[in-house]
Amino acid sequence: MLRKVWDYCIERSISCKHLRTVEMVLANNSKYAAREGSGKLATIYPRDNKELKRTLQELSEILSGEPGPYILSDLRYGAGPLHVRYGGFAERWVEADGRRVLAVSKPDGTLVPDRRTPTFQLPDWVPLPECLEPHLAARRGGDPAQFPYRVTSSLHFSNGGGVYLAEDKADGREVVLKEARPHAGLDRDHVDAVARLHREHDVLRRLAGIPGVPAVHRLFTVWEHHFLAMDRAPGLSLGSWLAHHYPLTRRDPDERDLPAYAERVRAILGRLGALLDAIHERGLVFGDLHPMNVLVDEDDQVSLVDFELTFEADDPGRPALGAPGFKAPPGLSGVAIDDHALAALKLWIFLPLNALLELAPGKLPSLLGFVRNRFGLPEDHAAELALPGLEPARTELDAPEPDWALVRKSVAAGILASATPERTDRLFPGDIEQFQVGGACFGVGAAGVLHALDVTGAGRYPEHEQWLLDSVRRDPPGRPGFLDGTHGIAHVLENFGYRAEADRLLESSAALVEQTTEHGLQSGLSGVGLNLLHFAATRDDRGFREQAIRIGARLAETTPQPPRKFATAGLLSGWSGPALLFVRLFEETGDGAWLDAADRALLRELEECVATDDGSLQVRDGEARTLPYLAVGSAGVAVVAEHLAAHRPGAESVAQLPGLRESCRGEFVIHPSLLYGRAGLMTALAAGRHRGDDPVAERAIALHLSRFAWYAIPFRGGIAFPGNQLLRLSMDVATGGAGVLLALAAVLDGTPVLPFLGGPRTSVRPDRGK
Numbered sequence: 001m002l003r004k005v006w007d008y009c010i011e012r013s014i015s016c017k018h019l020r021t022v023e024m025v026l027a028n029n030s031k032y033a034a035r036e037g038s039g040k041l042a043t044i045y046p047r048d049n050k051e052l053k054r055t056l057q058e059l060s061e062i063l064s065g066e067p068g069p070y071i072l073s074d075l076r077y078g079a080g081p082l083h084v085r086y087g088g089f090a091e092r093w094v095e096a097d098g099r100r101v102l103a104v105s106k107p108d109g110t111l112v113p114d115r116r117t118p119t120f121q122l123p124d125w126v127p128l129p130e131c132l133e134p135h136l137a138a139r140r141g142g143d144p145a146q147f148p149y150r151v152t153s154s155l156h157f158s159n160g161g162g163v164y165l166a167e168d169k170a171d172g173r174e175v176v177l178k179e180a181r182p183h184a185g186l187d188r189d190h191v192d193a194v195a196r197l198h199r200e201h202d203v204l205r206r207l208a209g210i211p212g213v214p215a216v217h218r219l220f221t222v223w224e225h226h227f228l229a230m231d232r233a234p235g236l237s238l239g240s241w242l243a244h245h246y247p248l249t250r251r252d253p254d255e256r257d258l259p260a261y262a263e264r265v266r267a268i269l270g271r272l273g274a275l276l277d278a279i280h281e282r283g284l285v286f287g288d289l290h291p292m293n294v295l296v297d298e299d300d301q302v303s304l305v306d307f308e309l310t311f312e313a314d315d316p317g318r319p320a321l322g323a324p325g326f327k328a329p330p331g332l333s334g335v336a337i338d339d340h341a342l343a344a345l346k347l348w349i350f351l352p353l354n355a356l357l358e359l360a361p362g363k364l365p366s367l368l369g370f371v372r373n374r375f376g377l378p379e380d381h382a383a384e385l386a387l388p389g390l391e392p393a394r395t396e397l398d399a400p401e402p403d404w405a406l407v408r409k410s411v412a413a414g415i416l417a418s419a420t421p422e423r424t425d426r427l428f429p430g431d432i433e434q435f436q437v438g439g440a441c442f443g444v445g446a447a448g449v450l451h452a453l454d455v456t457g458a459g460r461y462p463e464h465e466q467w468l469l470d471s472v473r474r475d476p477p478g479r480p481g482f483l484d485g486t487h488g489i490a491h492v493l494e495n496f497g498y499r500a501e502a503d504r505l506l507e508s509s510a511a512l513v514e515q516t517t518e519h520g521l522q523s524g525l526s527g528v529g530l531n532l533l534h535f536a537a538t539r540d541d542r543g544f545r546e547q548a549i550r551i552g553a554r555l556a557e558t559t560p561q562p563p564r565k566f567a568t569a570g571l572l573s574g575w576s577g578p579a580l581l582f583v584r585l586f587e588e589t590g591d592g593a594w595l596d597a598a599d600r601a602l603l604r605e606l607e608e609c610v611a612t613d614d615g616s617l618q619v620r621d622g623e624a625r626t627l628p629y630l631a632v633g634s635a636g637v638a639v640v641a642e643h644l645a646a647h648r649p650g651a652e653s654v655a656q657l658p659g660l661r662e663s664c665r666g667e668f669v670i671h672p673s674l675l676y677g678r679a680g681l682m683t684a685l686a687a688g689r690h691r692g693d694d695p696v697a698e699r700a701i702a703l704h705l706s707r708f709a710w711y712a713i714p715f716r717g718g719i720a721f722p723g724n725q726l727l728r729l730s731m732d733v734a735t736g737g738a739g740v741l742l743a744l745a746a747v748l749d750g751t752p753v754l755p756f757l758g759g760p761r762t763s764v765r766p767d768r769g770k
Helices: 002-011 022-028 049-062 130-140 193-206 238-245 257-281 335-348 361-375 404-417 446-455 462-474 486-495 499-515 525-539 542-556 576-589 593-606 634-647 653-662 678-691 695-710 737-749
Strands: 015-018 042-045 093-096 099-105 111-113 149-158 161-168 174-180 216-222 225-230 294-296 302-304 609-611 617-621 625-627 713-715 718-722
Touching: 002 015, 002 042, 002 049, 049 130, 093 111, 149 174, 161 225, 174 193, 193 216, 193 225, 238 294, 257 302, 257 335, 257 361, 335 361, 361 695, 404 446, 404 718, 404 737, 446 462, 446 486, 446 737, 462 486, 462 499, 486 499, 486 525, 499 525, 525 542, 525 576, 542 576, 542 593, 576 593, 576 634, 593 634, 593 653, 609 653, 617 634, 617 653, 634 653, 634 678, 653 678, 678 695, 678 737, 695 737, 718 737
Parallel strands: none
Antiparallel strands: 015 042, 093 099, 099 111, 149 161, 161 174, 174 225, 216 225, 294 302, 609 617, 617 625, 713 718
């Protein structure tokens, strides 16, 4: 198909692009690929509507009879694989909903968001080409009466289809509907969602009558999508159940709660094991056992859902999909695949860090040792969890009393060992966001890593600094922000003495700063303003100072939007960033009005906070989740409130500091990172040291330090840490080793954990406010 399209376009000089490998096609059509772009093999750019019409007509004949997935974001032309979408192809950006998104241009030149959603949308200024009118009518011509169920809510979406709650129109019975899209949701064997749905239907019929297995009603097709109707299994997923009941996420758990939790969990696991035995007795292997596929009801009875990977027990094959930390290692087949996953659950339910074992199987002995000791479990608990080629992965952090100087040296060594100066896209491995915002930036790129190595005493590296200089010349950043754009890179270059290059970066982003309305520290005006104050100090330049004051005034005059459903409060995108700028402007000018503005900004942050069941104050995220982190969460609010407290301890927002700090004391934190994990909570507690001794906080800091051993992975003679979701190693400031290094220096030496977060500076004159 690609060859036909390529020949057609090249012969007619029509611009086009395409995916380059079968692996890329598979990735873009996989179960959890982005729904708004999945299904695309090639994109063609006709010059005008006339060429669009001719291309569609001629290619439709050439590709007649070829199958292909339906592209949700596009309008399909006829019944074949051709789809049409109106969208941008030049890289232009605009702010929308507090973030930068790709843009298209209106006829008057105004840039508006290029909405990339899993539905077809035509901008209101664009007339639909006449050749597409019958195809849009066909898209809208479906008869809802053909659908035998009334959908009441959605439970889950993937590229393969959705999962919905629905009522049967005939009798009102509540069911779960599982949807499958043809040619979508491919696994590594190229099996699509429809094939898996039909397999699940057959499996559920074969397992009928087993308690804990949903009863199936019918399999049917409407339009091209296939649906399976089944009973709704009661309860919460085991993942949600853990979030409600796991004792180590709470501050100061009652030690008596741990054996009670262990007893309850072992009963649940016993029922799950019996359910799996019943499935095995019918000659089948469940094949996809992980926390989201296990439901626990109010009586701790268990059910299983999602049988699409279930297979014959005597089949030598293996499931082509699997959850990290639960999928069986090579060499296991049949019932042993379920046995392995159940053993993995026995570890996960006491310490949910299983994804680490994908990176370093050698972490298994230390993780098992922790759960056995902490929860009083027998020595043989989860002993059947075996990984091939297992060699214990120990670092200095596993020592009873780590040598912290050696730990920090080892973290720096791991970072330096990961460097790839021969690459042009990034110097150090970090969060995948670096491939969107650029590998040079402060948050997830080289600038932040080099800053961290320098300020923590690990040294300067001219060859890596040259990489940074070459990168910004070769690929100038397109964002002005501190963590994701020009100002963060300029900050580091200024500190390293590359003043001319720093000036060029600031000049290149001046127009973008004027257009920016985003307020946060990551991408917005507060990070820019704080950096301009830094330049005012390093250059003794009142011009930079006045620019920062103007930005502060813009932010102070802005009316914050009311809290949204999902969290924004915190250091990166919330009003904590402007509050920090306001405090620094007070220190610069002595004008107490800036402290008033800081207090108002933090009170806006506190509107997103709720008291949790352990009495801590955390940022609400959606209906059921709360967040304590530095990037988004109560720790980010707390560190800025500490800076305000240094000047105005009676501020209204400062009164909430105790509750914010309590959120930073939980023993279990899933990530080690600075902005999204343990390192940030630890440094938020240390930020309160200016107020005097706090034995409770110091004990919590010591506990955090001891628990970094969970995540530490030996790496080329050093220590590395996993990034977000624990799926890959990261060396960056936001999610990886550089951030951990900064946090250790902050806690052990008092080094500022991030620029602008050092101790309060001397005021021009004392505050005369509250």
